[in-house]
Amino acid sequence: MPLAAASQVPFLDLRRQHGAIADQLRSALDRVVQSNAFILGSEVEQFEAQFAEHCGVEHCIGTASGTAALTLAMVAAGIGPGDEVIVPAHTYIATALAVAHAGAEPVFCDVEERTGLVDLDSAAGMVTSRTAAIVPVHLYGQPCDMEALDAFARRHALLVIEDAAQAHGARFGSARTGSFGDVAAFSFYPSKNLGALGDGGAICTSSD
Numbered sequence: 001m002p003l004a005a006a007s008q009v010p011f012l013d014l015r016r017q018h019g020a021i022a023d024q025l026r027s028a029l030d031r032v033v034q035s036n037a038f039i040l041g042s043e044v045e046q047f048e049a050q051f052a053e054h055c056g057v058e059h060c061i062g063t064a065s066g067t068a069a070l071t072l073a074m075v076a077a078g079i080g081p082g083d084e085v086i087v088p089a090h091t092y093i094a095t096a097l098a099v100a101h102a103g104a105e106p107v108f109c110d111v112e113e114r115t116g117l118v119d120l121d122s123a124a125g126m127v128t129s130r131t132a133a134i135v136p137v138h139l140y141g142q143p144c145d146m147e148a149l150d151a152f153a154r155r156h157a158l159l160v161i162e163d164a165a166q167a168h169g170a171r172f173g174s175a176r177t178g179s180f181g182d183v184a185a186f187s188f189y190p191s192k193n194l195g196a197l198g199d200g201g202a203i204c205t206s207s208d
Contacts, residue, residue: 066187069099
């Protein structure tokens with residue numbers, strides 16, 4: 001007996017999500033078109049200020065993508081050739097690519113079975129004299145245990161670079177993701193928790 005025709009399931013379908021705010025989206029697009037400021041401009045500046053306030057940090061800098069945000073955050077922090085950066089093995093490839101783009105070497109540690117988040121016991125076994133930073137990845141809207149991670153980083157004198165690409169607005173205790181550690185990176189890829197109409201990213205930090 002022949003099989004029934006397979007259903008066509010769209011790889012990514014955001015119509016219902018965008019439909020609820022269609023008028024707001026059109027209004028925002030019209031403002032950008034009328035301003036002719038298609039790169040940077042007042043809309044980006046307003047977003048940066050609002051997102052910094054939302055995250056509870058002093059600064060937010062918009063970037064072209066979440067990968068660019070991670071890479072630029074590492075370069076700005078002084079990470080480069082000769083350095084190692086600990087990243088969890090269970091994450092999107094951009095986390096490790098950013099380390100490589102900065103010229104450093106990604107070193108993979110294991111993750112917790114229950115959450116899929118970074119396992120600090122495993123990470124401790126990866127620390128060497130070349131280790132410069134650790135990248136906690138907040139997956140599926142779940143924040144890492146930033147209290148334990150901060151203690152781990154201080155114990156080993158490591159920078160903390162948050163990968164918050166999947167955790168916009170998530171909280172650990174009373175603080176939001178993006179406000180922990182030295183610097184944080186966000187992605188606004190359309191499928192993310194807070195997606196753009198196109199790609200985008202941001203760096204958040206309270207360091208001048």
